[in-house]
Amino acid sequence: MREEPKERALLLGVKLNDGEDFVRSMEELANLAVACDMEVEGQITQNMERPHSALYMGKGKLSEVKAYLEQHPVDVVIFDRSLSPSQLRNLEQILDCAILDRTSLILEIFAERARTREARLQVESARLQYVLPRLTGMHKALSRQGGGSGVANKGAGEKKLELDRRRIEKRISELRKELDRIAKERETQRQKRQGSGIPRVALVGYTNAGKSTLMNKLLDKYTRDASKKVLEKNMLFATLDTTVRRISMGGGRDFLLSDTVGFIHQLPTALIKAFRSTLEEAREADLLLHVLDYSDESCRMQREVTDMTLKELGAGDIPVIYVYNKADLVETADGGKLPRVIGHKIYMSAKTGEGIPELVELIWNMCGK
Numbered sequence: 379m380r381e382e383p384k385e386r387a388l389l390l391g392v393k394l395n396d397g398e399d400f401v402r403s404m405e406e407l408a409n410l411a412v413a414c415d416m417e418v419e420g421q422i423t424q425n426m427e428r429p430h431s432a433l434y435m436g437k438g439k440l441s442e443v444k445a446y447l448e449q450h451p452v453d454v455v456i457f458d459r460s461l462s463p464s465q466l467r468n469l470e471q472i473l474d475c476a477i478l479d480r481t482s483l484i485l486e487i488f489a490e491r492a493r494t495r496e497a498r499l500q501v502e503s504a505r506l507q508y509v510l511p512r513l514t515g516m517h518k519a520l521s522r523q524g525g526g527s528g529v530a531n532k533g534a535g536e537k538k539l540e541l542d543r544r545r546i547e548k549r550i551s552e553l554r555k556e557l558d559r560i561a562k563e564r565e566t567q568r569q570k571r572q573g574s575g576i577p578r579v580a581l582v583g584y585t586n587a588g589k590s591t592l593m594n595k596l597l598d599k600y601t602r603d604a605s606k607k608v609l610e611k612n613m614l615f616a617t618l619d620t621t622v623r624r625i626s627m628g629g630g631r632d633f634l635l636s637d638t639v640g641f642i643h644q645l646p647t648a649l650i651k652a653f654r655s656t657l658e659e660a661r662e663a664d665l666l667l668h669v670l671d672y673s674d675e676s677c678r679m680q681r682e683v684t685d686m687t688l689k690e691l692g693a694g695d696i697p698v699i700y701v702y703n704k705a706d707l708v709e710t711a712d713g714g715k716l717p718r719v720i721g722h723k724i725y726m727s728a729k730t731g732e733g734i735p736e737l738v739e740l741i742w743n744m745c746g747k
Contacts, residue, residue, distance in 0.1 A: 386451055387411045389421035390443060391458035392429055402676050406643065407458050407480060414487050419452050433472070434465045440472055447475055456483055459644070463512045481508060481646040488649065496560050503553040504648040506546050513539050513546075561658075568662055576624070577633040577745040580660040582688065583669035584680035585640030588703040592669060592728035593623065593637050599734055600625045620659050627738055633745065636663070641687045643679070650690065661693040665745040667737075668700050672725060673707035699740055703728050 389407055393400040400423075408418050424439045433440060434457060443455070454476040461469070461479040470477055478486070485505045492498040581589040601623070622636045636659040650657070660666060668684060670677050681700070688694050699722050706716060706727040717733030718725040724740060726733025 384415055384417040385453040386419045387416045388419050388443070388446065388450070388452045388455050389458070390435065390455060391421065391423040392435055393423060393425045394429070395427060399676065399679065402679070403458060403643065407456065407483075410480070410483050410487065411456060414483060414490065416454070419450055420446070422446060429459075432464065432468050434459075434461055434469065440469075444473060447473060454478055456480075460646075466512050480644055481648075484642065484646055484649065496557075499553055499557055499560070501649075503550060503557060504646065504651070506550050506553070507648045508646065510543065510546050510550070513542055564658065568658070577665065577741075578636070578659075578663045579633050579665045579667060579741060579745065580636045580638055580663035581667050581669060582638055582660050582693075583640060583667075583684055583701075584671065585642050587640065587669045587671045587680070588728045589637055589640065589667075589669045592667070592701065592703065593621070593635060595728050595731055595734055596625050596635065596738070597623060599731070600627060600738070620657075622659070625738070627742065631742055633741060636660075641684050643683050645683075645687065650687070657691055660688065661691050661696075663693070663696055665741065666693065666696050666698045667741070668698050669703050669728075670700065671704050672702035673704040677702075697744055698722065699724065699737075699744065701726065701728075701737065706730055706732060 389404065389411065391400065391404050391407070404421060404423065408421070411418050422439070422443055424435055426436065430436055435443070446452075447455075452475065455469075455473060455478070457469075457477070457479040459479065460481045461477075466477060466479070485501065485508060488497075488501045489505060492501045581593060583589055620636055620638055622634055624632055625635050626632045638657060638660050666688070668681070670681055674680065685694070688696075702723060702725045704727060705718070705725040706729075716726055717736045719736055719740060722740075722744070724733055724737055726737060728734075
């Protein structure tokens with residue numbers, strides 16, 4: 379069976395004087411494209427004081443992009459930040475090509491990865507809320523794979539767009555009711571767990587920091603039940619579905635551990651809102667395990683992004699253990715001896731298991747009854 383050819387993407391970025399690590403941001407955009415099963419054909423960037431209000435990039439640079447598209451086989455153009463509805467509409471007219479921005483790219487990845495019914499409903503809700511104000515400029519992007527959110531392949535014309543708009547608004551309303559119902563069920567489950575008196579611990583952190591690997595290693599050591607394991611893959615947003623597992627250390631020392639969706643720089647607001655009921659696991663926890671990829675040079679930025687997102691969720695005041703994962707990949711003056719525990723921080727390796735016993739002791743010392 380022949381593999382479907384991958385979509386070829388051209389990345390477009392504008393470097394602004396706003397303190398952002400632009401090179402890292404573009405690398406992350408490329409990784410997001412790969413996670414969406416695309417092949418990155420190239421990238422074109424521009425330095426600007428502020429984005430062009432109507433076009434995001436300057437007219438001259440867009441002429442360069444247009445020329446590139448005429449000479450190279452590109453299926454989709456991806457912008458490094460979110461585009462306004464008017465920018466999207468104007469750019470599609472100029473470039474005559476399917477266009478995604480960072481937000482819609484992340485939404486596509488979430489749509490591809492969602493497995494449970496709740497996750498699928500959450501993603502659909504976020505996608506439709508994003509699409510609604512951008513209908514007139516998204517038909518090429520929505521129809522690149524003959525899919526989208528049920529609004530692809532519609533002809534132009536105000537009447538048709540109005541019908542699409544009504545259908546989407548109706549579907550968003552239906553999704554909101556269904557998600558509210560699921561949220562109430564989840565809240566009932568949480569209250570039951572709270573009534574059990576067992577400490578609740580939530581894994582949080584940047585996408586691909588190693589949260590699922592850490593959960594599986596804890597399950598290996600303290601449950602030995604392979605059926606309880608979660609998906610573990612070296613890719614952005616491998617895990618979208620929240621999983622709660624009981625970790626038994628022996629001697630009546632048990633705690634409930636939940637794995638949550640990973641965060642990322644400029645995570646779409648619609649996604650945070652849609653996944654709010656899932657992310658309540660973090661807000662209702664007694665303790666957070668903030669997992670960081672210590673081998674990544676952007677570790678500090680990733681910590682700041684996660685801390686900021688947790689504050690937005692109302693989980694900024696919960697006690698935290700900072701788990702500096704993948705520390706075995708970092709050379710240190712003491713030869714990299716692991717684990718290292720410094721206060722509420724632990725340097726360890728979930729993959730090799732170095733630091734697992736020390737971590738659970740730290741967990742129990744901080745939240746044990």
